[in-house]
Structure formats: structure tokens, C-alpha cells
Amino acid sequence: MKHLNKLFVAVLMAMGLNAQAQDSNNPWAISFGVNAVDTRTSSGSGSGFFDQHFSQPFAVKDNWNILPSLSYIGVTKYVGHGFSVGLQGSVNKIDKYVIFDPLNANADSRGNVVDNPGDLMYYGIDATIKYSFQELIKSKVVDPSLSVGGGYTFFGDSSFGTVNPGIGVTFWFTDAIGLELASRYKWAVAGDREDANDEPDAPSHFQHTAGLVFKFGGKDTDGDGVYDKDDACPDVAGLKQFNGCPDTDGDGIVDASDACPDVFGLAALNGCPDTDGDGIADKDDACPDVAGLAALKGCPDTDGDGVADKDDKCPTVAGPKENGGCPFLDADKDGVADKDDDCPTVAGPASNRGCPEVTTEVLDELKVQARAVYFNSGKATFKTGDKETLARLDAIKQILINYPTAKFSIEGHTDSDGSDKLNQKLSEDRAAAVKNALIERGVSADNLESKGFGESQPVASNKTAAGKAQNRRTEIRHIGSKYEGKL
Template sequence: MKHLSKIVLATLLVFGFTSVKAQDANNPWAVGIGTNAVDFYPTGEDAPLGGFFDEYFNTGDHWNVLPAVSKLTVSRFIGSGFVAELGGSINQIDQYGDRSISDLSYYSVDASLDYSLRAILNDGWFDPVIGVGGGYTWIGDQEGETISNLDAATLNGKLGFNFWLSENVAFTLESKYKHVFETETASHFQHAGGIKFVFGGTDTDGDGIYDKDDECPETAGLPEFNGCPDTDGDGIEDREDACPNEAGLAEFDGCPDTDGDGVADPDDECPETAGLAELNGCPDADGDGVRDDEDDCPEEAGPAENDGCPWPDTDGDGILDKDDDCPEVAGVAASNGCPEPTAEVIKELNQYSKTVLFDLNKATIRKGSEEALNSIVEIMKEYPQTIFHIEGHTDSTGSDKYNLKLSKERAASVEKWLEEHGVPSNRLTSEGYGESQPIATNNTAAGRQDNRRVEISLDKDKEMKDKSGDKKMK
């Protein structure tokens, strides 16, 4: 007996600081300690026993109470509310029914199968228990040197209550009826009260959620996430959080949107500055579709091919430099921004062209004409987008058919000479008109001389073409 208190104290120290839950599959084991009272009176009709349940609560006249820790139990949860329990108790019997006797020793070992009604009552703190089982009881009487022992097997029925003070500690009360079939020992009630400690669950990560119910058993987590962690505390468990170390929003799978532009930081190339989704979260102040950090002119709208800047018009002719073949000289759209020759220039060209001479009845250019032709080339080069038309004309001498053929050949000869000396072929056209466009009378030698001529004009109705006929430009 004197060592029993030490055992109880050690048990309290071990289990009192163990964080476990009420006895269930997670915490299958329980240890109980307490005191017990034995009552032989209200169990039958034969003296010295009263009727069944007579004076059941007459503690002063009939209860035998040992004022110390006098009962220990060990139990294990089986499942579906059933618990198997093994217990032992000691007592001293001074009241045997309605008679007083002298210090009988009382020992018992009992086993029972108990059923908890706690689940039916919504798992609250109040836990009624019913049980059935059996045991063995020893009652000893010593008179001098003679010891007489009364022992018998018992059939037990139990009604008890667990009052859960915390997740792992309960205050217990129970009343157990022990029926004895042998006449030497009387049937009796044994009442008990004490404390029960539950334990035995496995919680690998120590988060208070046992591995059986823990979806992340090796990482400490939270009950609301079935034991899984939420490292950044944003209410999204790490398994579903694309940014588990940064608090974020559910709409972005747990990632933050620092600048509040609707683009999550991992997808935002400018996370500190509000921008546009189509530009990966970067701003476009001038709305030209070029993000500011790549826009050389962030305050002026301009195309991406010009790095976000508006195209310049250096010569101020209304044609942007990118489309202007002569960006530093004002021109016209028809010549891609290049200037067109004036009437004075055309007049000058024709003054030179009048001095171009041909062999008689031939399209061969005489050598003396080269100086005039070179002057024509130099003038044409000053207008790189202008299309010049070479016209061949004859007098009325000869047939119309012959004159037309000769005028075409002479115009073509001039065109070929100009091409060979630096004027692109796509900037030249030629045609012969025979005797159809005289500028003087064909009745005099002087008039016929004037009519035999090459003229240069602007060809505004045709596109410049290369030799293969591919369109080049207008």
C-alpha cells in the first residue's frame, strides 16, 4: 500500500503532460486511477443483506471506503465505441451488510467490455458508459494465527460516466454490480471514482493531428487543412498554393499581386508597377502597345518597329521618314516623298534631247550626242523616284508604218543608252509615235527637222517595273 501512492504519482507525471484526445482509434489506450467503495447491503433479501437497491446511497452505514488510491485500470479502445478494460482494486471491509466486522481485506481483479454512448451524444464532454464482464474477488479474515479466505468468481454489470475535462483527461464515476454464485461470498456493489488518461496515438509531426487523420503526417499543419501546413498563412494550404512562402489570394492560387493590376506576381514582369495583362503586367503610358520599359518614347504613342516612338517627318512633306525615299528633301507622295522635276527641269531635259542625233533612217545614236545624253543622266539621277518617258517622233517623209517603226526604235535606243549609263530601267519607259505628233510643218525642211526629235516627259500613269515586268513602286 505504501508504494501505491508513488506509482500513482509517477503515472500522473507521465500522462498528465501527454497531449492526447478522448479514447478512440487515435488514442486507444487509457489508464485510470481512483478510489473505490464496496457495499454488501442492497443486493438481496437474506440477512444481513437488504433488498435489492435498498439504502443504495447509505454511505455512512454500509459503504466500505479506503481513503487512498485503491483502484487502477488499463483499457484499450476496440472500435465502434467498445472498450476492453482490465482493473484491480483493494479495500478494507468494516461493514458487511448491516453488521460491523473487523478489517477484512478485499481484493478484486475484473475485466469488462464497455460501450461508450459519447458518440450518440455528439462527442461532447459527457460520456455515459455501460459494461458487462467478470472478475474474481478475494475476502480475507484473520483471527490470531488463523486466516480464513472467501473468494469467488463474479459476473459484473456496470454503469459509469466519463466527464472529459480536456482532450485527454476525464473524471470518472461508476457503479458496478458483482453477482456471486457461491453462497460463501455475498454479491455486492462496488462504486469507484477517479481520473482517466488516454494516450497511444501516433503524431509524427507533432501538430496535434494523429497520423491516421493527417494528410501530411510528416509536416506539421493545421486542423482545418487535415494536418497540412499553410506556411504563409494566407488560408490556402501549401499543397494547393502556387506561392507557399508568400501570402496571396485564392484567385491567383495563393500568389500575391503586389501592384494590384490583376496579374499575379509570378506572371508579372513588372510586379511593382500596375500594368496590363496583355503586356505581362507592365504599363503602357501612351497606349501604343509598347510597354514603357521597352518604349523609347513612353509618353508619345508610336509603333513597336520604331521602339514606341512616332515616326519623324524630317523634311516636313507629310510623308514619314520610314516611307520617304528622300527623307531630307521635301517631295510628293507619288514619288515616295522625293521631289518631282519641275517644268523648267523637263524643259532643260528636252533642250538636251533635241541635240541627240541619229544616223540617217537608222536608230543608231551618233557619237556627238553623248555630251547631251550624259547631262540628261545627271538630271535624272537627281529625281530617283521619277519615271521618265522617252518619246520618238518623225516627220512625214516615208510611210506611216515605217515612220512608226523608226520612232519606236529611236526611243528605245535612247532608253537603252540611259540604262547603260546609270538610270535604272524601272524608271524609264519609251514609245514611238511616228509622224502623228508634229510640232512644225512637214512642208519645209526646217519644219521636218523639228519634227524629227526625241522628247522626255513624266510618266505618271505607269508603275516602275524591272526588266521581268515585276511591280516595283509607284
Template sequence: MKHLSKVLFATLFVLGFSVAQAQDENNPWAIGVGVNAVDYFSAGEDQGPLGSYFQEFFNVEDHWNILPSISRISVGRYIGNGFSATAVGTINQIDRIGDVEVGDLAYYGIDGMLSYSLRNVLNGPGGWADPYVGIGGGYTWLEESNNAALPDNFSNDDGDLGTVGVGTGNVTAGLNFWISENLAINAASTYKHVFEDAYGAQHFQHSLGVVFTFGGKDTDGDGIYDDQDECPETPGLAEFNGCPDTDSDGIEDRKDDCPNVAGTAEFNGCPDTDGDGIPDPKDDCPTVAGIQALNGCPDADGDGIKDSEDNCPNEAGPASNNGCPFEDKDGDGVLDKDDQCPDVAGTVANNGCPEVTVEVMNELNEYSRTILFDLNKSTIRSESFETLQNIADIMSEYPTAKFHIEGHTDSQGSEAYNEKLSRERAASVRTYLTTKGVAANKLTSEGYGELRPIATNKTAAGRQQNRRVEIKLEKDRK
């Protein structure tokens, strides 16, 4: 338990320090574990059983005291400009001091060190070899056990044997061999100079272990530390200094005009789907090869009008005629570009459409006056269906003409009743004609009752003439 308490004390002391070797701003913290060896002989100044400085420095078998287990722990933090501060705790078992066998003495050490990395000086940033030097100080204890005694020149203040402790001044030389970004194999030798001759002796302490660095800030988690990441809040790639290439086209998003669609360097990361040499964002027709003059759209007939806006894409024509050549297919003297009825001969006055003549209107009314309805109803009798079909056929020959259908009655019955009946009969004729292909917007209807007689209502023959349907041109109605 006595040994354990000292180990715990050393560990807590180490964890209270900040330090590491050859770490940097990206990974400022470091933890190291390993084994240590203590050699009194090679630093003995030719005293008694001790040799001179560096004598038999590598005589591991005869002079090194090694505890075959984890016996060294360090914690450190990078300070800046190559400097680090390190705290180290060690334990060991001393069975020889120089050439003297001492049995089994417990060794404890707590040390602090300021070190300077030569990594950048010798091989530049990122080199695997990282030598360093350091200075510092610490405190070392030796403690008797049941089967060992301290040498005569080791004593406490009372002159009694037992446990002695002494402060030391330390000089260190070491090497970190970096096998990955965060992991290194560490080897070091520290010369510990005892300040009080009465307690202990100068010695070397060698160590071998591993160092793990950590603590770098990587906000976006892309493995590239923020201070080297040009896009620290967006995951990216090392080849672009931490910036993303969303579409994986080899062009980083910051320089990619189309970051979400794979493209080529020629077009700053944008694609040219139709291969016409015009990138898609500037191509009004990105899926069809076209020409530069029309922003990537084709012009099959070469008339300078892109096909999508050319009414005659395979025949050259002027823009004033929507890309079509000037024609007069119906031969009515009105060019197709101005002809509202290009497939039917008409008149210039009626914009190329046929005009309804008086003769045509007379023909329509000859038919309309023969339309029969059920008694006192607006229902058209079936024997009038053929007549109505003839009316529809004539109206269809005049695409731009609009017709007004009038309903009339004789004077029998009340005026209100006659007006209602005439209106319903006119509407019934209009509805029927729309079912035969006449556009509804070409037809209007109204009922005039007994107000517009064309014969006397005093005779049966006159009343028969007054019960009628008439058709007029909309423009001529009064």
C-alpha cells in the same frame, strides 16, 4: 504498516497491467482514481443476514460500505476494436456484511478486466456517453482489526480468524461520461463471485471516479493526433485535418497556389492586387490593371504593345516601330524609326544624320591651325580657348561623325623629340574638347612629328606652317 504494505502491493500490481475504458488508438493509456463501495446484501443468495440478488440494490445507507477517501486506482490500455484491458486496485473498510454489524474489517482487492466499449455502437465516435461491459477476475482479502471479527463463515485454512483471501470471477457494467477529449467521469458496478464458499461471500463493488486518457502521438504538436493528421509533421488546423493555412486565407496550403500570400478561392489562394481578374503569379504587371491578352499589363493606346515595352504608350504605333507611329520629325526623308538623328536633319546615306562636308572640314582646320602652345610644351595657350570652343560646337552638330586629331612639328630638334611633342599636343587638344561636351569616343589623336610637312623646313615661314594641328574625319584618315 501492515495495511500500507498491502496498499503498495496492490498499486504495484495495478501499474504492471495495461488498460483503459473507452480510450482509443489516439490515447491508448488511461489512469482512473475514485472511491468504491462494497455491498454483500444484494448478492447474498438469501443466506443468513444476506438478501437475494439485486435486492435493495440501491440501499446505500443500510448495505453499502464506503471509505470516504480515494480508495480505487486503475491503469489501462486500449487493445483495439473497442476492447480494453484494465487492472484495478481497491481498499475499503467493511463495517457491515448484509444486516450484520462486523465492526471494522479491512478490505483489499486486486482485479483484472477485459472490457468492451459500446460507445461507437450506440452513438458513434466522439459521443459523450460511453457504456461498457467487462469480464475478469481478481483476488480479495478481508482482515480483522482490534475491534472487529470475521463472521463465522470467513476463516483461513487453519480455521483461525485473522485474514482470509479468496479468488473471484467478475462481471462489470459501467459508464464513462466524457466531459473532454481526455477526461471522463466513470461509474461502474462489478459483481464478484467467490469461488470457495468457506472464504467470504459474493458481493457487488460499486465505484465512482474520473478517468484520464493519454499517450496519443502528435508529432507536430498541433493537438491533432498523427493517425487523424493529414500533415503529421507540420502544425496545422483541425478544420484542415491537421494541415496548415500559412497565410490564413481559409485555403489550406496543399490546395493554395500562393500559400504565403493571402488570396481568394477564385484564384486558388492567390491574390489579384490590381483587380484586373488575373492572379498575381500570372500577371506580368501585378500592381497595374491590364488585359488578359498582355498577361495583365496595360495598353493605354490599344496598339497591342504593353505600355512597359511601348516607346509611345499614348500613341498607337506598330511593333516594328516599338509602338510609335511612323514619323519624320526633322523632315530629312528618314523616318524616325530608322533615323539615328531624329531631331537633326541629315541624309539618307548617313541614316538620317548630317554628313560632314569638305567645307566643314576646311573650317575645322582653319581653326585648328591657329591653336597655340607654350614653347616646347603641350600646354594650350589661353588665347586659343575660343578657337577650341568653336571647334567643339561644330563637332557637336554631327552626332555620328568621329574625328582624328593630328599633331605635327617642323624638323628642328631630334626626330624622337618632335614625335613626342606632337603626340602630346594632339592629346592635349583631344582632352580639352572633351571638357567642352565632345564625346570622348568620337575623338582619337596621334602625333606625327616632322614626318608630314606641308611646307619647306628651310625657311622660318615654312617651319611655322609645319608646326600645326589638323583635324580629319576618322573614316578618311590614312
């Protein structure tokens, strides 16, 4: 058993080599299984080399020595370009040793006799250089190989060196697990025998092996099944077809090259979508839902005037850009284009966006009309049956609608009869009543406000009936334009 210790020490040393960091895909492999030793070639019988060595290659029952247990273990390291180097240790027990003894009554037709030399242990330590044809034949399953190497065999108390040409084939079940079948011809060279008479001569022989092989040692940091050596994105899980890089949106463009990695897109647009199909990526398209022109950032131009519809105030009629895409239309001939004219049918200056300005004459007219609006005594309702009051309201409306940008204040006043509090409330309610009547007639509520002043601003004496009548009034005052401060 002293040689068995040598075997296991050598194998453990070889296995310890895999502790070093590697940078190639599964460069290490460990194999183990059973081996068979055939000593027929040592007998020297036969007419020529091939007849001597291959006359009975598969006479398993008659010639092969097989130990019915795990009897070999090996470690190999891939070094590139189909080549690998390895170390294998094996053990066996020889109970079928073929010798040439033609005078022996038990000799076969070739003069060979199968002898049992007794408890003859066999140990082998072999180094191998192997070349795999798997890449050459482009197979993922079948992996034929040739090998050459050398080793040292302990044959009982004898020991000798060997030169080992060999052949093998591995059938891979997965990328890393396979069934390995191999044969070596171990040609004996000079060795050491303690007693040539008691032990067989150093025999050349065949050794066959069958076992499982496991590849390991590859590094896959992101766990995506692509080893770091071949992974273009080793820290991020990805797909094999993209060399380990991810494609989050599944559009066939790796995230690193995808301008829109989270949205399914087109290769022509660097992975970005084009919802409206106008050839402009949505991220660059100012109108992503409507097909448009590249010159207008993907927006349409229906009238072809160079102004995008979204910015064109006249999208169906061509017009210059400086006119907002509209032709220069000025219905009221006031020099303000209709598109910019808040009063396109009434002439007015550009400073008031084409609307007429409120003149002193207009204000005087409003004063006359407003003071002729009469209320029921002590109430905020218009005087019953007073057609003149209704006519005055219509006249005021007609004036105000000509000034859509002007803002007016409707103000209510009372005489001194009654308490201040009552008069204040009454003046506010009457002003509000006029305001609401004008809104009902079509005047914009945004242009009107109302307030009451009670008896605080008389225009005549409250000591006479005539004076009180003048103090009970409503007035309309121009308070500005909604464009003030914006022009």
C-alpha cells in the same frame, strides 16, 4: 494475500500490452483511484428488484466499504466507434456486510442488519467493454458511458464469477486527463466457497469507483499537437485547422498548396501576392507595381496599341508593334523612322541610323578650317586676339554636330624647331586644346579623340619659314562611326 498477488500480476500483464506500436490517437488509458463496495443487494430484502437494489443507493456511511488508499487500477484500449475494452483490478476490506435478519434486535425497518464479518478482504479482476457517448453528444468535457463485462471476485476465502453491467461519466480536464466516476452492478454467478457457514454466500453487490484517468499512446512525430493518425504532414509542424500542415506565410493556404509559401498572398492566386491588384500574381507579372493587362503579362498599355508601355517607344501615341509602338514619323524624309533616327532633322541613310555620312568634300572643308587655327608661339593657347581662329572653331563645330554618329580624331603637328620631346608634348597639348574648344561649343566628347605627332609628319620643308608655318598645324580626320560593326 495470495489473491492480491493474482490481482497485480493480471494488471501488470494488461499494462504490458501498451508496448505494442499503435496508430490511433491516444488509444490507451490508465486509471486509478478508490473503490467502494456496497453489499446491501445481497440481503434479499425489499419488495421487488428496484426496491431491493436501489432503496439506499447513497447510504455511504452505513453500507459502503471504502479502503482509504489507492484501491483500484485499470487499463483500457480504444478499439474504435466509441468502444473500448479494459481490465481492472481492485482491492477492498469488508467491514460492513448487510444481511437479512428481521428477528435481530439491531435490524432496521426492512429487516436488514449491518454485520462486520471481521478481516474479510475483497479482490476483484474484471474485464469490460465500454461504449462512450462523447462523440454522439459532441462534448469535449463530459463523457458519459455504458459498460458490460465480467470478472472474478475473491471474497474472503470464497470466490465467484460476476456479470457486470455498469454506467459511468468522465470529466476531461484536457484531451488526455480526466476524472472518472463509475458504478457496476456485479451480479454473482456460480463460484467456490471453502466454508459456506463461516463465510457469506457469494453476494451480488455494487462497486463504485472514483479516480483519475490518463490517456496515452498517441504518436505526434512533429510535435505540433496533431497526432500522426490525423496529421496530413506528420513530419512537419503545422496547425490543427490545417490537419497538422504548415502555413508559413499565414495567408490561410497550406504550404503544400501555396504557390508562394513564403509570401502572404491571395487564395484566388494560389497564395501569391498581387501588389498592383490587376489579378496577375507578382511572380507572373512583368510589371508587378503597376496594374496592367493579362495579355501583356500584367503591364499597362496606355495608348492601347498592343505594345506594353515598358516596350513602347511612344507610350502615349498608338503605333504598330513593328514600329516599336510609334506611328511612322520621319521628319527628315530619309526613310528612317524618327524613333530609330539618330539624326531625325538631318537626312541620312539607314546604314548610318539616319545620319548623314561624312563625305570627301566635308573632310576637305574640315582640313581647311583646322589648318587655319593658330596658336601663340611655342604654346598650346590660341593666338591672342585672332578672331579668325575662333570663327574657324565655330565653323568646325557646325560641321561636326551634323554627324552625331561619326567619330573624329584631332591631330596636332609641329615644325622641327626645338627638341623632339618638347615638340611631341606641344603637339599633344594643341590637339587637346582644339578638342576641348569643340566640346565647349557642344560637340559630343564621345565623338572626339586627340593625339599629337610632334615633328614626325611634316607636309612641307622645315628649311624655310614658309614650310615651317605649314608644318605647324592641326588636322581633323574621320575615324569611323560609333555604330560600326553593330549594324
